Amino acid sequence: MSQSKLLSLPDDPRFLDMAYFEQGALPEEVRNLDSLKPEERETAIKFWQAVKSDFRFNEYLRGCLNCGVCTSGCPAAKFYDYGPREMIQYMMRDAVDKIWEFTNKKVWACVQCFTCSMRCPFNNEIAGLIMLLREYAVQFALPSAKEILAPYRRVLYTVMTLGNQVTPDMIQPEAFPDWGPQAVEESKNMDVYRKAIPVDLMQRTDVGWQPSLQTAVEMMTIMIESGVMDSIKKVDPDLYDMVMDIYEDRKAQLEEIKEKWQKGELNEDELPDSWLDL
Amino acid sequence: MSEQEQVDKKLQEELQNAFPMADTVDWNEVYQRIIYRYSTPHGLQHVKEELYKLEDKGEIIVHHIKPYNNPVKMQSLNGIPKTIPTDKLWNHKSCGQCGHIPGYPTSVFWMMNKMEIDYLDEPHQTSCTGWNYHASGASNPVALAGVYVRNMWRAYETGYFPLIHCGTSFGHYKEVRNTIILHKEIREKLRPIMRKLNMDIVVPEEVVHYSEWLYTMSKKAAQQKKYDLSNVKAAVHTPCHVYKLVPEDTIYDPEVWQGRRPAAPSGTVQNFGAKLVDYSTWWDCCGFGFRHILTEREFSRSFALFKKVIPAVEEAHADVFVTSDTGCVTTLDKSQWAGKAHGFNYNLPVLADAQFAAIAMGADPYTIAQIHWHATDVEGFLRKIGVPVDDYKEKFIQYLSDLREGKAQPQYLYTPHRKIDFYISVPERVKWYKKDVPK
Numbered sequence: 001m002s003q004s005k006l007l008s009l010p011d012d013p014r015f016l017d018m019a020y021f022e023q024g025a026l027p028e029e030v031r032n033l034d035s036l037k038p039e040e041r042e043t044a045i046k047f048w049q050a051v052k053s054d055f056r057f058n059e060y061l062r063g064c065l066n067c068g069v070c071t072s073g074c075p076a077a078k079f080y081d082y083g084p085r086e087m088i089q090y091m092m093r094d095a096v097d098k099i100w101e102f103t104n105k106k107v108w109a110c111v112q113c114f115t116c117s118m119r120c121p122f123n124n125e126i127a128g129l130i131m132l133l134r135e136y137a138v139q140f141a142l143p144s145a146k147e148i149l150a151p152y153r154r155v156l157y158t159v160m161t162l163g164n165q166v167t168p169d170m171i172q173p174e175a176f177p178d179w180g181p182q183a184v185e186e187s188k189n190m191d192v193y194r195k196a197i198p199v200d201l202m203q204r205t206d207v208g209w210q211p212s213l214q215t216a217v218e219m220m221t222i223m224i225e226s227g228v229m230d231s232i233k234k235v236d237p238d239l240y241d242m243v244m245d246i247y248e249d250r251k252a253q254l255e256e257i258k259e260k261w262q263k264g265e266l267n268e269d270e271l272p273d274s275w276l277d278l
Numbered sequence: 279m280s281e282q283e284q285v286d287k288k289l290q291e292e293l294q295n296a297f298p299m300a301d302t303v304d305w306n307e308v309y310q311r312i313i314y315r316y317s318t319p320h321g322l323q324h325v326k327e328e329l330y331k332l333e334d335k336g337e338i339i340v341h342h343i344k345p346y347n348n349p350v351k352m353q354s355l356n357g358i359p360k361t362i363p364t365d366k367l368w369n370h371k372s373c374g375q376c377g378h379i380p381g382y383p384t385s386v387f388w389m390m391n392k393m394e395i396d397y398l399d400e401p402h403q404t405s406c407t408g409w410n411y412h413a414s415g416a417s418n419p420v421a422l423a424g425v426y427v428r429n430m431w432r433a434y435e436t437g438y439f440p441l442i443h444c445g446t447s448f449g450h451y452k453e454v455r456n457t458i459i460l461h462k463e464i465r466e467k468l469r470p471i472m473r474k475l476n477m478d479i480v481v482p483e484e485v486v487h488y489s490e491w492l493y494t495m496s497k498k499a500a501q502q503k504k505y506d507l508s509n510v511k512a513a514v515h516t517p518c519h520v521y522k523l524v525p526e527d528t529i530y531d532p533e534v535w536q537g538r539r540p541a542a543p544s545g546t547v548q549n550f551g552a553k554l555v556d557y558s559t560w561w562d563c564c565g566f567g568f569r570h571i572l573t574e575r576e577f578s579r580s581f582a583l584f585k586k587v588i589p590a591v592e593e594a595h596a597d598v599f600v601t602s603d604t605g606c607v608t609t610l611d612k613s614q615w616a617g618k619a620h621g622f623n624y625n626l627p628v629l630a631d632a633q634f635a636a637i638a639m640g641a642d643p644y645t646i647a648q649i650h651w652h653a654t655d656v657e658g659f660l661r662k663i664g665v666p667v668d669d670y671k672e673k674f675i676q677y678l679s680d681l682r683e684g685k686a687q688p689q690y691l692y693t694p695h696r697k698i699d700f701y702i703s704v705p706e707r708v709k710w711y712k713k714d715v716p717k
Contacts, residue, residue: 055461056419075563075585079577111567111577112412114449114522127523134415145415151573152414163404163425165373166572178575180615180653192682196674197380198645199387200694201371201401208377212401214702218428218475219404225471226421235416257701268697275701 035097043140044100051099051136060125060132064088070116070126080109084116084126091129099133104144107133141234149235156232160243162207163219168194169205206276213275217254220247253278322358322526328459329481337465338458341434341482350494352529352541355521360529361484362494363441367397368433369488372444373405374604375630381648382607383443385636386488387691388646392639393499397441398711401695402432402703408450409605413568419457420467426454427468431477436708441488445603446568448487449523455481456524487520489602489631490529493542496549496635503550504640505663510552512634513596514544515586515610517603518563543602543631550638555594559585565613566605575613582613587624598659599628612653627659628652643667644674645689 033041051057064085071083087107090098107130116126137145149156158164173184186193190205201209211219223229224247233240253275260266272278279287293300333340343349347363354360367390375382383399390397407425411417433440442448457464458481465479472478492499521528521540531541534548539560548554565581567574587610590596599610611628629637633647643649643665649656660667680686693711698704 055463056457073561075565075581076567076577078585079580108569111563111565111570113518113563115518115561115563118522118525131412131415135418138415139418148569148573149414149416152569155410155572156414156416159405159407159410163373163407164377165405165407165409166377168377171378176612178579178616179612182650182653183612186651189678192678193650194380195681195688196645196678197648198384198689198691199380199399200688200690201399202376202380202383203688208373208375208405209371209403210401210700211404212700212703215402215404215432219425221475222421222424222428222471225474226418226424226467228417228421231418232416254702261698261702261704266698271697271701273697273700 033097036100040100044096047103047136047140047142048094048096048099050140051132054132054136056125056128056132060128061088061091062124063122064092064124065121067121069119069121070124073115073119075113075115076109076111080106082106082109084110084130087129087133088124088126103133103137104142107137108144108148138235139231141231146235153236153239156236157239157243158207160220160223160229160232161246162216163211164208166208167206168208204274204276210274210276213250213254213257217247217250220250250275322354322356322524325456325459326358329483332459338479338481339434341430341439341480343439343483347439352490352494353531353537355526355528355530358526360490360527362486362490362529363439363484364491364494365395366438367395367441367491368436368438369397369399370403370406370429370433370440370442370444370447371399372447372604374409374608375443379604379607379630379648379651381633381646381651382604382630383632384691385630385632385641385647386443386492388636388641389492389495389499389632389639391691392502393495396438398436398438398708399692400432400436400703400707401700403429406444406447406450408444408446409568411450412446413572419454419461419464420471422450422454423458423464423468424471426451427458427472427479427481428475428477430480430482431472432703433482434480435705438708439486440482441486441491443488443604445487445489445517445520446605448485449519452485452524452527455485485527487528487542487602489520489542489546492602492631492635493529493531493545493549496546499635499639500550502639505638505665507550507552507638507663510663511555511595511597512547512552512600513555513557513590513594513598514547514560515564515590515599515601515606516540516542516544516560517601517606519605520603543600546631546635547600550635552598555590555596557589557594557596559589562586564601564606564609566609568605571605571609578609579613579616582609583617583622583624586610587614587617587626588622591624591626596626597662598634599626600631600634601628602631615653625655625658627654627656629656629659637665638663642670642674644670645677646691650674 036044068085071077071085077083087102110130112127114127169190171183171187176183194203194205204210332338343361343363346366348365349361349363351359352362371383529541530537531545534541534545544554562585564586565578570577601607607630614624637643637647641647643660657667
């Protein structure tokens with residue numbers, strides 16, 4: 001290799017690491033953005049700055065030996081074109097374009113088992129870093145987040161309104177054919193199977209256990225006040241409207257019942273067995 | 279200058295030459311960096327110290343484990359004691375268990391009844407929302423902390439100590455607790471939200487998983503064992519969120535795998551007299567994936583089968599797979615059926631440690647352990663240990679048909695709640711639950 005080629009190395013963006021001492025850290029704006037579409041560049045930079053300025057970032061990212069222990073134990077890496085080491089390396093280098101690319105696809109492959117975090121010799125909280133990227137992907141309403149959340153809508157609805165993740169009646173033969181004939185049998189006779197569970201909270205088919213009306217309203221209040229509903233509004237405005245309508249109705253019902261109860265005017269017999277039937 | 283002074287001067291010069299930057303280095307900063315780099319992100323000892331400091335300052339309320347909780351001291355990963363309350367427990371149910379593996383919580387309640395343990399199960403609880411968070415990212419630290427503290431407040435006002443049923447809730451709550459304790463900005467954002475709900479920030483002294491409780495109780499529980507399990511080869515899958523998420527805060531015991539793997543649920547299986555068998559992928563994930571089990575199950579199925587079920591059968595000749603979390607029971611159990619299409623007909627029964635223990639203690643496999651919700655051949659396994667499955671089944675089918683026709687009323691493990699309990703949380707509800715006041 002000629003002397004001139006060696007000397008030109010620091011100018012080549014692929015060798016920025018080697019050029020670090022000569023150049024210092026390059027501002028993010030000029031770093032490796034060529035591979036991004038011009039319209040994506042601004043969001044990509046803003047996204048990465050938001051992730052980096054999160055209070056958890058410095059606590060979770062401590063350094064990297066590039067040893068690959070994280071990826072070697074990773075279940076998702078065995079099935080997908082994905083690896084946690086890759087992500088950490090991009091983060092260590094402030095590689096905005098690579099992080100953008102990673103967030104828009106690969107980050108959703110992680111199964112959140114935390115094997116990488118437990119094994120990392122540098123004590124990086126790697127699965128936590130993945131969650132940071134996912135959280136901000138939803139907050140920025142990135143296309144990948146929208147795509148991922150689309151089939152997940154019903155679950156989000158249940159979480160936000162009832163505080164339950166899943167419902168017994170979501171196991172329908174056409175949606176879960178791979179769960180075998182037993183699941184089909186249950187879905188056909190769900191009513192009676194649920195009634196045969198010896199706990200009154202668990203006898204409905206449309207919710208895992210029945211929370212009280214007050215609990216559901218409190219849960220929705222937390223989601224609204226903490227800004228979760230604001231980020232859902234950006235990703236799925238219809239779902240946002242639906243949940244907010246339900247919140248208003250239930251809040252009003254709760255206040256009415258509470259008031260009557262406090263005054264001693266509440267006739268319990270007039271209430272339906274479950275507020276879900278109100 | 280005396281000879282000694284000359285020697286000292288020479289020594290200083292040599293030191294200066296050897297370590298030219300020694301004077302300018304801030305050694306305290308170096309120590310801090312070392313502590314930072316080589317400690318875990320949430321050192322348990324540190325978190326506990328901070329917890330009590332915040333309590334002293336009046337910033338948070340700590341829900342202490344009281345003598346009436348019959349506490350038992352166990353050991354966490356690094357030898358720091360972890361106190362496990364064993365009585366007067368507030369059950370924090372799991373959404374996935376109640377939804378799809380109802381025999382899981384009912385087995386826990388049944389065992390509590392059998393061992394005469396005082397407990398509460400209330401409608402004033404939400405799930406931890408951790409499943410949603412890890413699947414979709416559609417949440418944030420303040421919301422997660424709010425959900426945690428709201429549930430913990432409900433437990434605190436009853437005086438019963440929270441026992442977390444779900445592995446993810448357990449791991450997730452440990453993390454959320456650490457965030458609340460270590461980050462002032464989170465507490466500051468959380469407090470006005472909790473005030474709006476007429477609550478304050480409550481943090482229990484320990485986050486306790488039911489499998490830790492069950493392990494702590496297992497020797498006592500095994501005294502009531504009805505079936506001999508000595509011929510059973512049980513493979514154990516320890517749930518990732520129980521011991522990899524905030525790893526320090528999980529119990530270990532020298533009696534179980536020489537203290538090199540988490541004590542629960544392996545220790546429970548061992549104490550019930552079954553033979554623990556080992557397989558090479560014992561540490562691996564089950565393939566649940568949070569998002570994957572709902573919307574990308576080809577991954578979950580393949581992973582569960584190839585990385586867990588097949589090694590457990592081929593290497594360890596397991597008769598049963600015992601685990602202790604919602605997601606793991608679901609994934610390992612439901613993922614085997616589709617394998618038949620490709621000739622992988624393993625049909626290894628999968629049970630939660632609670633179901634395993636309850637059945638061994640003589641619980642009805644249908645009305646209590648609810649094994650009919652499982653996809654794998656649990657009945658075959660029960661026949662092997664001598665449970666009269668067919669008699670139980672006949673009775674259960676009759677019960678179902680009576681329920682359908684209205685000839686039978688549902689049976690309950692504890693007195694059903696009043697109607698008002700499904701609407702609002704009445705402050706004196708515990709008195710009613712515990713029959714201190716007339717109906």
